[in-house]
Amino acid sequence: MAVCTTVYTAASLHSPSSISRHRNQQLFFFSGEKRRLGKRSNSLEISCSAEFSTVVIGLAADSGCGKSTFMRRLTSVFGGAAAPPRGGNPDSNTLISDTTTVICLDDFHSLDRTGRKEKGVTALDPRANDFDLMYEQVKALKQGRAVEKPIYNHVSGLLDPPELIKPPRILVIEGLHPMYDARVRDLLDFSIYLDISNEVKFAWKIQRDMAERGHSLESIKASIEARKPDFDAYIDTQKQYADCVIEVLPTQLIPDDNEGKVLRVKLVMKEGVKYFDPVYLFDEGSTISWIPCGRKLTCSYPGIKFAYGPDVYYDHEVSVLEMDGQFDRLDELIYVESHLSNLSTKFYGEVSQQMLKHSDFPGSNNGTGLFQTIVGLKIRDLYEHIIEEKAAARVEATKV
Numbered sequence: 530m531a532v533c534t535t536v537y538t539a540a541s542l543h544s545p546s547s548i549s550r551h552r553n554q555q556l557f558f559f560s561g562e563k564r565r566l567g568k569r570s571n572s573l574e575i576s577c578s579a580e581f582s583t584v585v586i587g588l589a590a591d592s593g594c595g596k597s598t599f600m601r602r603l604t605s606v607f608g609g610a611a612a613p614p615r616g617g618n619p620d621s622n623t624l625i626s627d628t629t630t631v632i633c634l635d636d637f638h639s640l641d642r643t644g645r646k647e648k649g650v651t652a653l654d655p656r657a658n659d660f661d662l663m664y665e666q667v668k669a670l671k672q673g674r675a676v677e678k679p680i681y682n683h684v685s686g687l688l689d690p691p692e693l694i695k696p697p698r699i700l701v702i703e704g705l706h707p708m709y710d711a712r713v714r715d716l717l718d719f720s721i722y723l724d725i726s727n728e729v730k731f732a733w734k735i736q737r738d739m740a741e742r743g744h745s746l747e748s749i750k751a752s753i754e755a756r757k758p759d760f761d762a763y764i765d766t767q768k769q770y771a772d773c774v775i776e777v778l779p780t781q782l783i784p785d786d787n788e789g790k791v792l793r794v795k796l797v798m799k800e801g802v803k804y805f806d807p808v809y810l811f812d813e814g815s816t817i818s819w820i821p822c823g824r825k826l827t828c829s830y831p832g833i834k835f836a837y838g839p840d841v842y843y844d845h846e847v848s849v850l851e852m853d854g855q856f857d858r859l860d861e862l863i864y865v866e867s868h869l870s871n872l873s874t875k876f877y878g879e880v881s882q883q884m885l886k887h888s889d890f891p892g893s894n895n896g897t898g899l900f901q902t903i904v905g906l907k908i909r910d911l912y913e914h915i916i917e918e919k920a921a922a923r924v925e926a927t928k929v
């Protein structure tokens with residue numbers, strides 16, 4: 530494996546004088562192709578060996594919408610536990626496992642909490658974020674170069690000294706804006722948008738911020754309202770670019786439900802995405818409605834309803850799989866799994882096994898957990914295909 534290792538620091542990208550200081554920093558060099566950086570090189574750009582490839586996944590969602598839970602499910606599909614960088618800043622937002630590194634895009638806030646207050650902008654506003662640096666650093670990692678990424682400290686509201694991020698096999702960039710900047714968007718091998726309806730978002734935020742963070746109901750309402758215009762303008766618009774959207778809505782099984790406990794969840798899968806074959810129920814391309822409750826699946830009120838079929842989403846052809854309701858017994862999930870195809874599992878029952886393994890995670894009894902698990906397996910499959918493709922290209926290149 531050859532890895533190019535110029536270190537991009539936040540400072541090096543802003544100040545021309547620091548570019549020369551950092552230009553020749555090379556921290557790691559494995560065997561393989563070596564390209565020397567000329568001392569008088571004007572640019573930090575260096576061409577890296579094609580032997581190394583980081584697959585980049587984008588996960589977009591508003592704060593408190595289940596990104597961390599999704600990340601825990603995804604990391605588990607690859608095996609091993611994810612932890613913050615060892616010996617680093619205790620308030621780091623990064624999670625590293627054997628295969629994946631998850632970086633939080635809040636680290637690219639260019640304004641700290643006070644700066645935002647002074648300028649009267651929210652963290653969702655592009656003016657509070659450094660997209661040039663985000664692009665440079667995601668590109669560097671994708672090409673196999675380590676970066677010195679800034680840290681936004683959620684405890685202090687300040688920008689902390691940067692942390693070193695080495696190129697992983699799979700880089701997940703999660704946060705408010707992974708698909709906002711076209712340059713960053715183009716670096717993504719796959720993208721997901723978690724689309725939580727306002728009613729559900731409110732219920733989740735209350736549950737977490739009141740119970741765990743001691744906020745009052747009024748302050749939670751006020752914070753959601755204050756964020757809404759910027760959320761609509763800058764975050765929600767990104768879903769049109771996503772390869773896959775998990776939409777979470779109130780149930781339709783209980784008339785006028787206002788409890789928000791039972792959920793209707795849709796998995797919107799774009800057609801024609803390389804190495805991503807949408808999952809289907811019973812018969813690919815048909816329109817299907819299925820109530821699985823009966824002899825093989827225990828369902829208490831209000832029951833469970835699945836739907837599947839083709840649709841159009843922001844002018845793209847998509848397949849949509851929907852689940853309304855919740856499971857009573859996860860050990861019976863295999864019945865549902867056996868009617869789904871294109872799951873990219875490695876053995877019969879892998880979806881059910883993953884769900885049972887994390888039955889304590891939020892959403893494990895409904896479509897949020899089921900669809901997050903399925904997307905995790907699809908990402909593993911996509912990753913394996915990309916790696917295979919690169920290996921085949923290398924073999925071809927050696928023949929030439």
Ligand SMILES: Nc1ncnc2c1ncn2[C@@H]1O[C@H](COP(=O)(O)OP(=O)(O)OP(=O)(O)O)[C@@H](O)[C@H]1O
Binds near residue numbers: 591598
């Ligand atoms: N599928 C789910 N079903 C029910 N509640 C959920 C689900 N996912 C998340 N939640 C609730 O939302 C809260 C936030 O989830 P999580 O920490 O995964 O979100 P996040 O997007 O990473 O948040 P933040 O960006 O603010 O750190 C959880 O504590 C939980 O209460």
Ligand SMILES: O=C(CO)[C@H](O)[C@H](O)COP(=O)(O)O
Binds near residue numbers: 593635652
């Ligand atoms: O939307 C957010 C992303 O998670 C945060 O609100 C943003 O990062 C600002 O942080 P803080 O609320 O700590 O000032």
